[in-house]
Amino acid sequence: MTVLGDGEDTIMLNDLWHPKGRLVDWVDDNIIQTWFPNGDSKVAEFIDQGQWCLTSCDDEAVLNVSNQVTSVEFNLNERDKLIWTTSKNGEFSLKDTYLTLSSSNDSPFWCDLVWFKYHILRHSFISWLALQGRLKTRAKLMQWGLMSTAPCPFCEDTVETESHLFHGCNFASQIWKGLLLNGILQGSLQSLE
Numbered sequence: 781m782t783v784l785g786d787g788e789d790t791i792m793l794n795d796l797w798h799p800k801g802r803l804v805d806w807v808d809d810n811i812i813q814t815w816f817p818n819g820d821s822k823v824a825e826f827i828d829q830g831q832w833c834l835t836s837c838d839d840e841a842v843l844n845v846s847n848q849v850t851s852v853e854f855n856l857n858e859r860d861k862l863i864w865t866t867s868k869n870g871e872f873s874l875k876d877t878y879l880t881l882s883s884s885n886d887s888p889f890w891c892d893l894v895w896f897k898y899h900i901l902r903h904s905f906i907s908w909l910a911l912q913g914r915l916k917t918r919a920k921l922m923q924w925g926l927m928s929t930a931p932c933p934f935c936e937d938t939v940e941t942e943s944h945l946f947h948g949c950n951f952a953s954q955i956w957k958g959l960l961l962n963g964i965l966q967g968s969l970q971s972l973e
Contacts, residue, residue, distance in 0.1 A: 781796050781797070781865050782795055782796060782860050782863070783797075783862075783863055784797055784823060784854035784855070785857075785858035785860045785861060786824055786854070786855075786858065786859060786860065787822055787823030787826070787827050787854060787860060788822060788823075788824045788860065789859060789860040791819075791821070792816060792821045792823050792825070792826060793807075793812065793816055793819050793821070794819070795823075797823065798849065798852055803816075803849070804819075807845050808841060808845075811842055811845055815835060815845075826849075827854065830856055834846050834849065834850065864876065866879075888911075893907070894907045913942060917930075917940050917941055918930035918931070918939065918940035919940055919941045922939075932944055934950075934952065935949050935950050935951050937949075937950070
């Protein structure tokens with residue numbers, strides 16, 4: 781959002797300086813074509829001697845837009861100021877931008893299973909890859925033309941996919957059952973299926 785100063789740095793139609801948003805988004809196209817023929821015009825071009833200077837017209841729609849535009853205050857003694865609305869203090873920060881762009885700040889349900897205090901990095905990384913569907917399984921390597929066959933190296937019964945490795949393979953099932961019987965996973969495996 782821009783707080784108007786002298787209007788020299790703010791584009792009339794496309795910058796966000798009006799409380800209703802960019803003029804191009806809420807002003808009728810016909811009004812824009814007749815009133816603002818140059819889409820790159822600065823706000824300063826519509827200010828003269830400290831007053832708004834807009835073309836007068838008897839059309840009610842144009843008068844309505846004119847009244848809304850001229851209701852915005854400006855200060856010719858200052859430069860236009862850009863306010864970063866996603867931050868608390870109005871200043872740009874990469875952190876605030878990231879938090880705004882990220883869809884949710886909530887951790888995924890499996891986060892504590894993968895990233896815990898005394899985790900072994902390589903184990904956590906492999907688990908994270910598996911949960912993201914990014915493990916380089918033999919099935920994927922075969923699709924990419926890097927392997928000619930893709931049998932599971934543990935059971936050799938079927939193609940090695942992520943689903944097979946963690947849920948379908950008899951060898952892997954025995955490991956998971958052993959971990960469950962020892963109470964290591966404490967029911968977290970069921971939530972992953």
